[in-house]
Amino acid sequence: MPRDRFFKLRANMKVVDDNSVAENEKENKFWKIQSLLNKIRTACLTYPRPSFVSIDEQMIPFHGHVSMKQYIRRKPSPWGLKSFVMTTPNGIPLDFIMYAGKNSDFSSALEAPPKMDIGGRVVLKLAESLLNSSSSIIMDRDFTSIPLLQILLIYNIKTTGTLMKSRHPRPISFISDGIEKSWTGQS
Template structure:
């Protein structure tokens, strides 16, 4: 985030890591309260002290607009073409690494998880039968109590190796995610 900001504007957008922690915390609070518009957290009527006392509205939007997980000029064109989520891939990879370190229970399941997505993008799926019809389709391995042990965001035909799709979408999902089960290890 800072490197691109300095390159484009000549100024650093964020001086401390603690400000990014506050920004992340504010996003978590917003995810729980879910006002229709972000500006409402700073409005006089709906003011949320957990948000307003930590960061001004203008600073929040400045950080939000500058937030980057990858520097576009450092990513190969081939990677950009093959991975529709290349801009947020480091974030997904970090979360997935933590999921892979969790202990494996005796019984697991592979299922779809719909992650609401209000932005636009080519990976967004439309399911009119879902309460949140526009979402990212996430294929997950989870424990019986719902703990996500591994996941793979669906990106259309590029999600799986071409040879796996001969079996169909469901079989390719199971085959891909079963690799992370580490069958030789001791399970809980």
């Protein structure tokens, strides 16, 4: 197929008929591609759950003009659409959630405290498919918090993650293992 024909087909490709979508469905910022996202997510959910899964954010490179476009430094492609992904150790996606901005709805079947941060709500939403498996979650400091770990423990989901100093209650004091002292040059 010639390049120009491919570009013409790509520019005119539609996933959904705009006239057949109800007005309340158009409140979802991804309404034009939601049916495609649902099919991809359904296929991801059919993959068997391994013993370890990873939850992290991922940027989908995008240079167009949409309100959902994000900038995250420290990422290989800092500009694009942000998604939260649960993957296997080999990087195969098991589930994902597209981020549409501050007002994104991450309601989950797992009970969450009303003031849980976005990272915790995302993990609970993605962990729904792990309820009847023996999978353990590995996540980074953007998601880990004490309330989240307590909730996952109730559902018997094992978790490993880095905990930031600002995310643990003040009365708790951790015993130093000596690594931090040698790293900062203190004796």
